Amino acid sequence: RHVLTDPVAEIALHKLKETDFDQWRSRRSPALSVSTIRRVTNDLKASLNAAAVKNRSRLPAEVALIIKNGLSAGEAAPPVARDQAALPDADVRRIIGAARAVDIDQGWDGDLLRMVLVLSATGARFSQVARMAVGDIQIQQNRLMVPTSRKGRGTKNTTHIGIRVGTDVIDQLRPAIAGKQRGEALLQRWRHVQTKATEIRPPQWVRDARGPWTAASELARPWLDIITRAGLPREVVPYSLRHSSIVRQLRAGLPVRLVAALHDTSTIMIERHYASAIVDLLDELSASAIVPLMSDQPATNVMALRAGQL
Structure with missing residues (x-):
């Protein structure tokens, strides 16, 4: 065009x-x-x-x-500040709560909630999460092994990234692995087929079989219902969960290299797109190293001992 x-x-x-x-x-x-x-x-x-x-x-x-x-010529543009798209933890919890409600109302049998929960807990891309298998859950270690992205030129020397998650996430995933083979898709959903019309009944969509999620577009319609129920603006997209995970770890003090590795990206991309979160972290770290320089000012890191403590 x-x-x-x-x-x-x-x-x-x-x-x-x-x-x-x-x-x-x-x-x-x-x-x-x-x-x-x-x-x-x-x-x-x-x-x-x-x-x-x-x-x-x-x-x-x-x-x-x-x-x-x-x-x-003239095509270069300043990097997009993706940290501005990150959500507070309270909003992420509201999204998960809304996903649970939509899941129940629309008869997803837990499939929708599990997809949103894993996206939130790992910060991985949809394409990575959709390829997870039952064997990628390590229950004893509270760890999810997320397949690496297919982006790039095939120079990666690993196939999975281990990400620690909470026991609440593991507990929600237990029904998805019960009775399943290790190679089966972890996150699945119902597929529907349309019945033929009859003289007394129009065509209807009915459940046919369960299968893995195949495209991020499958999440588009229920996602709109989720953010509407959560009271969030339409600008909030599923990828916001990835931004939120990256910014959360940066503000928690994790090294940039580790955050990049856990999210299957490069330190360059982290530094380029999440600069403000890194600045906030460095500011807090540098503030903790400040000591009074004037001789008449008491040191703030000196604590008086009560009698009997020596």
């Missing part, structure tokens, strides 16, 4: 100039968000680079440089 309908799409690859990209950029709708611009630009750049490699023998040598410079 933003490329193929634009005049830039009519220019032959060997005739492209950096000014053509500048003109394309100036014709874009001002209503486009930064993330949309970045995604469209990256897709266009990848497509042109692939075409340049395929037709390398028939293209000028500088075409790769033209693509790189033409689609990188």
Whole structure:
């Protein structure tokens, strides 16, 4: 929509100039968000680079440089402060409580509550949680083994990340593992099929079989019911639970490297997107190291002993 309908799409690859990209950029709708611009630009750049490699023998040598410079100028944007999307612990508990209520009202048999609870407890992405198996619960250690993300280029040397959770989370997951094989999906939901219409009854959706969650979009409709019942704005999305987990651990004093490892991301991403939480932590740590420097001021870390304590 933003490329193929634009005049830039009519220019032959060997005739492209950096000014053509500048003109394309100036014709874009001002209503486009930064993330949309970045995604469209990256897709266009990848497509042109692939075409340049395929037709390398028939293209000028500088075409790769033209693509790189033409689609990188002016696209940089300041990192998004994701810590602002983090929720207080009280709001996370309200979401879980609302998930329990919606689960009961809509007949989810605990499936919806367990999904929201695991997302909240681990801070993992939906795609990771959906791939968890029954064997990924370590009850004695109160630990969930969360599969690593499929993002990246396959350089990871581990398949799971161990995350400690509370006994309340483990207790809620016990019904999901009872009588199941270790390789079965931990979090499942009912699948429905539509019955055929008859003369006396219209078509209906009925339960067919249970199976694993397959896409984050399956959570969209019940999530809206959850946040409405919890009294939270529509801007609160399931990914807010991940932001909340990261910020909670940072403010608890966990090292940035450990927080990044537990959430299957890099320290660079943590430092870039959760700066204010890190600043708050460093501020508290530095404040605890302050001592009076004036000789007439008593030290705040000196405690008077009562008689008989020596």
